[in-house]
Amino acid sequence: MNGPLIGIRVLELSRILAGPWAGQLLADFGADVIKIERPGQGDDTRSWGPPFLNDDQGRPTGEAAYFLSTNRNKRSVAIDFSTPEGQRLVRELALKSDVLIENFKVGGLARYNLDYASLKVDHPGLVYCSITGFGQTGPYASHAGYDAAIQAMGGLMSITGLPDDQPGGGPQKVGVAVADLMAGLYAANAIQAALVHRHTSGHGQYIDLALLDTQVAWLANQAANYLISGQAPVRQGTAHPNIVPYQAFATSDGHLMLAVGNDRQFQRFARLAGHPEWSEDERFASNDARVRNRATLLPLVTDIVATRSTDDWLNLLREAGVPAAPINDLQAVFDDPQVRHRELRRTLSHPYCQGLPTVANPVRFSLTPVSYRRGPPLLGADTRSVLNEELGLDRADIEQLIEQGIVEIRE
Numbered sequence: 431m432n433g434p435l436i437g438i439r440v441l442e443l444s445r446i447l448a449g450p451w452a453g454q455l456l457a458d459f460g461a462d463v464i465k466i467e468r469p470g471q472g473d474d475t476r477s478w479g480p481p482f483l484n485d486d487q488g489r490p491t492g493e494a495a496y497f498l499s500t501n502r503n504k505r506s507v508a509i510d511f512s513t514p515e516g517q518r519l520v521r522e523l524a525l526k527s528d529v530l531i532e533n534f535k536v537g538g539l540a541r542y543n544l545d546y547a548s549l550k551v552d553h554p555g556l557v558y559c560s561i562t563g564f565g566q567t568g569p570y571a572s573h574a575g576y577d578a579a580i581q582a583m584g585g586l587m588s589i590t591g592l593p594d595d596q597p598g599g600g601p602q603k604v605g606v607a608v609a610d611l612m613a614g615l616y617a618a619n620a621i622q623a624a625l626v627h628r629h630t631s632g633h634g635q636y637i638d639l640a641l642l643d644t645q646v647a648w649l650a651n652q653a654a655n656y657l658i659s660g661q662a663p664v665r666q667g668t669a670h671p672n673i674v675p676y677q678a679f680a681t682s683d684g685h686l687m688l689a690v691g692n693d694r695q696f697q698r699f700a701r702l703a704g705h706p707e708w709s710e711d712e713r714f715a716s717n718d719a720r721v722r723n724r725a726t727l728l729p730l731v732t733d734i735v736a737t738r739s740t741d742d743w744l745n746l747l748r749e750a751g752v753p754a755a756p757i758n759d760l761q762a763v764f765d766d767p768q769v770r771h772r773e774l775r776r777t778l779s780h781p782y783c784q785g786l787p788t789v790a791n792p793v794r795f796s797l798t799p800v801s802y803r804r805g806p807p808l809l810g811a812d813t814r815s816v817l818n819e820e821l822g823l824d825r826a827d828i829e830q831l832i833e834q835g836i837v838e839i840r841e
Contacts, residue, residue, distance in 0.1 A: 433460020451614030
């Protein structure tokens with residue numbers, strides 16, 4: 431192992447997606463991530479199925495694909511920290527960690543003396559990241575935040591989906607939990623920045639990260655369009671608000687995504703379409719003109735694209751250097767030769783399945799490669815080893831904790 435975060439220990443007191451996604455990213459980069467889970471239940475997503483993993487004999491295991499997607503490279507320790515002894519154990523692990531990630535409600539960990547204020551007294555170098563729906567302050571701070579609600583409140587659903595006046599029009603949620611995933615990405619990024627700061631200053635710090643904040647932040651050009659123009663963008667289906675033609679079109683046998691990004695590409699597309707005069711037409715010669723005249727141009731493009739098959743268009747467009755792509759389902763994604771070449775599908779060893787499929791981390795380090803050293807853990811799979819190796823508890827101590835229901839062990 432030579433990942434860039436080797437030697438960094440992360441204590442993960444989070445569940446569902448945003449916090450675990452951040453934890454998995456840090457684990458992929460070499461950090462030792464210890465995931466604290468509730469005995470008897472664990473992370474909520476362990477039961478979020480179907481689908482569930484089948485073992486090597488084809489028997490159902492009860493391990494949900496959802497949980498498996500975001501918890502590789504971690505160790506699972508099942509501790510009930512609603513008990514004083516459980517709190518003590520988790521606190522001791524926190525004091526031996528570089529980073530703590532949690533996504534409890536605001537103030538939720540203070541009752542267990544596991545909040546930042548309680549821990550930093552004895553561990554001033556701790557980087558402590560709290561992920562909540564709305565942040566630690568403000569009128570919504572006490573409210574629970576879920577991905578779909580954040581997509582709605584944060585403006586994403588107002589710009590996703592077909593226009594209201596088209597069949598099937600209206601607000602749409604993105605097909606994956608992007609608000610959670612982006613919060614996890616921001617969290618991992620912020621944690622690493624805080625670790626760099628600690629390296630130079632010796633001080634840890636508190637990170638307050640909100641799903642709503644991150645959702646608004648990554649509205650990106652759509653937010654800038656509104657702030658500068660004063661006009662709220664509307665749903666445009668697959669179309670781009672700032673570039674034309676840049677959207678999905680029906681072919682004679684399916685669909686393709688056409689992504690004409692500049693005037694030179696439009697000139698080449700116009701020639702392929704049999705209408706080189708479009709690139710000289712003042713209504714279409716520049717992207718600015720095409721955006722203003724999209725209602726005139728798009729029906730013309732639609733009619734032309736519908737005359738050929740998807741493969742015919744893709745071959746022609748690629749040869750001409752005009753960006754375009756098929757609209758793949760997930761089977762086609764993982765069968766794609768580029769995806770296969772980049773080894774984006776990996777297999778991991780799991781107690782129930784020696785060939786557990788997973789999606790690779792997309793980061794490619796030249797010197798410190800991402801490691802795939804362990805599959806997602808069973809609930810409590812590492813309780814005994816962590817308590818023994820990290821806290822010095824012997825077998826008798828651990829057996830007593832098991833008998834008291836404070837910890838759970840899967841062996």
